[in-house]
Amino acid sequence: MTEPATPLTGLRFSKGHGTGNDFVLVADPDGTRELTPEQTAVLCDRHRGIGGDGLIRAVRSRHLPEGVALLADHPGAEWFMDYSNADGSRSEMCGNGVRVFVHFLVAQGLVALEPGEALTIGTRAGVKVVSRTPGGYRVDMGPWDFIFPDQAAGRGMDSLVDAAGLSVERPALSISMGNPHTVVALADLAELAGTQLTATPVVTPLPPHGTNVEFAVPAEPLVMDDVGHISMRVHERGVGETLSCGTGACAAAAAIRFWAGSDAPDDWAVAVPGGVVGVRFFTGPDGREHVELSGPAEIVADGVVAEGLV
Template sequence: MNETSAPLTGMRFSKGHGTGNDFVLVADPDGEKSISPEQIAALCDRRRGIGGDGLIRAVRSRHLPEGVELLADNPTAEWFMDYNNGDGSRSEMCGNGVRVFVHFLITQGLVSLEAGEELTIGTRAGIKVVSRTDAGYRVDMGPWDFIHPEARQSGSDSLVNVAGLPVERPALSITMGNPHTVVALADLDELASTNLNEAPVVTPVPPYGTNVEFAVPAQPLVTDDVGHISMRVHERGVGETLSCGTGACAAAAATRFWAGSEAPDVWAVTVPGGVVGVRFFPGPDGREHVELSGPAVIVADGVLA
């Protein structure tokens, strides 16, 4: 590691991913580790560090102000997912990261969770309930909504300009606890030609920036009551990633809205790193919630030199 990371010498870490969305993970149950944005960026650097789309620190909720606030109404949320993007900037949460976070807790012996059991965790986007399945994990991502409510009538709220596409495209901004702007493309050739080496320009951009998803509906859109889309994503503070869980949820929500009232509640979203499942269902708070499902893998454990 470079000089910025020198104080982290001896720190244990793991490397994990969910459909290619990869993370450096650190167990810090008592909240004793102070990792600066510069150190996070160094750790996530793919040439000079461990490499990852972000860093996840596992901390008991009572050791973070945000966690203490959540515990007041959710006393079972013992663990908090402290998440930063690969450039060191703080993010609300990450859908693929939630699954990897819970799998990390299990592999570290910090929690026990059998198939069919649930675990409640805290994030900066609120409480998330994670269920273990035979094939991975399901996460109640909470309610989705439009960032701009007036988009319910127009179907779009912004324009997106990106290299590789000749003209600006209309887009719809969705919040999953973090912001997303979804662009529908005509076919897989357009998706492949989109250049995400530079950040797309969104006008107007949501107040705290946005992740941008480019989605292509399958032909036919629905097979056996399941909707199908393919997607690529540019994540704020990261760049293009092989997968984005909240982005998959947002892309499915936007496509389902555009498709109309007969659109299904269950979706399969193909991303460069694999396939994730998205399901819409009535939540306990009376709002429509989104469930994300998919695998989580820990690929390595190590100690920083």
């Protein structure tokens, strides 16, 4: 028989965000306080809970099966980012969340990280190396890839997306950043503003594990001072529309860069409703093309769950 979950009463938490993508954060170094999907959904509820696009549990890698597997090849990955979407479903990775996660570790005194120093952490999308900068953090997100490589290579698109506010289905490109994304290019900012993301966009074909959907508008001109510029909104799998999505910004830049051709730049500024993040493409130590994400991270509150929250 399954034992009942430990009540949330007395649970200490922090609230943080990266360009408006917000999270409930819980420190559980010894892996003794795993939350159920129902408890995660309650904590992330914006009306009856604390409110957030997701929940991040900070746990030492050795206390999770996924973390133990990573430690075999990456013994320096002491900490694991146990991330769940607002509906309680687990997710592989969150680009804004990983910056906030490391900032949380620093704020809690669990790690020391000065500007210019780097920290290796574990995620369900593999290890990520996070460097502290004077204005935030930058993360080697690892290599990107096509989810449907045969269709993408031949046609430059692999799916169709139907969303409220768009007159017809739009062609799209599905990108893996360790988690799935489907990117749609729109004509202008007015079309971007008119796209309604209260309902989940319909993607055909849908990637095997669902997908996050990005609607992106290339700037005109696209490149200024050797930097590509994009404006973007996103509907996150298991969450809905969010003010920002780090892996989504990386996927949108990868798709627009692919469509733009060989002369497209390696550095991109992606404007989201919550601010601007930086995306950079470079050759990683494995010889593959990696994506680096940079941006701010903030902790805005600390608290304790009151009695009565299940």
